[in-house]
Amino acid sequence: MWNKFILILFFVFTNCKSVSNYRQEINGLYPPSNVNIPYHTEWARHHYPLRIRHFKKNPLNYDDIVFIGNSITESGGDWGKRLGLENVKNRGISGDVTEGVLSRLNEIVHYNPKAVIILIGINDMFNEELSPEYIANNIFKITDVIVRKSPKTAIYVQTILPTSNQHLIEKILKTNKILKEKKGAFELIDIYEIFVDNSNGLIQEKFTYDGTHLTEIGYNHWAHYLKSTILNKP
Numbered sequence: 001m002w003n004k005f006i007l008i009l010f011f012v013f014t015n016c017k018s019v020s021n022y023r024q025e026i027n028g029l030y031p032p033s034n035v036n037i038p039y040h041t042e043w044a045r046h047h048y049p050l051r052i053r054h055f056k057k058n059p060l061n062y063d064d065i066v067f068i069g070n071s072i073t074e075s076g077g078d079w080g081k082r083l084g085l086e087n088v089k090n091r092g093i094s095g096d097v098t099e100g101v102l103s104r105l106n107e108i109v110h111y112n113p114k115a116v117i118i119l120i121g122i123n124d125m126f127n128e129e130l131s132p133e134y135i136a137n138n139i140f141k142i143t144d145v146i147v148r149k150s151p152k153t154a155i156y157v158q159t160i161l162p163t164s165n166q167h168l169i170e171k172i173l174k175t176n177k178i179l180k181e182k183k184g185a186f187e188l189i190d191i192y193e194i195f196v197d198n199s200n201g202l203i204q205e206k207f208t209y210d211g212t213h214l215t216e217i218g219y220n221h222w223a224h225y226l227k228s229t230i231l232n233k234p
């Protein structure tokens with residue numbers, strides 16, 4: 001009887017220890033709450049850990065399709081509903097920059113997603129210190145991490161969308177040109193072309209409510225384009 005009791009205690013202790021180790025491992029996939037991301041605004045510094053906390057409570061599943069980005073992605077909400085798929089997760093964080101994505105890739109590569117669809121860089125654009133080369137190279141770093149740590153994941157990089165800011169036109173065009181010239185690590189999805197007003201280089205008015213963020217018409221336009229490109233592939 002005593003031996004049986006000791007055995008039960010051993011299994012309980014071992015199971016508790018395994019659960020504790022698992023929780024530590026999962027928590028280690030996410031940036032700490034006090035993480036300091038270069039080039040985050042004060043608002044983004046507050047919002048970023050809130051979203052990370054949400055991600056912890058709603059973890060990815062293996063073989064998900066993961067949307068990675070900033071407010072333009074986050075505000076898309078349920079991308080699975082938009083695309084008619086069940087295994088899609090939204091990993092957009094409003095205010096995020098390329099450095100912020102680099103700091104939170106561990107969760108994504110841990111779950112070996114079927115595909116990642118990336119749109120990041122517009123918040124970097126608003127920072128005059130950051131060049132097109134810097135922004136594009138950080139996007140390449142993001143894709144390099146995914147290739148190295150989750151080699152079976154299909155990677156789609158979307159071009160940076162136009163805005164209503166005249167002074168950003170050349171910066172966006174140059175960054176997108178660098179992205180287009182990169183070969184091998186990812187497939188480029190040129191969503192800039194479907195949002196731009198070719199007469200002035202700005203985003204078409206019907207697609208935005210503030211010059212950067214999208215209207216529901218804009219999201220429907222985007223989702224339809226993804227369906228006709230990525231999702232139509234065999």
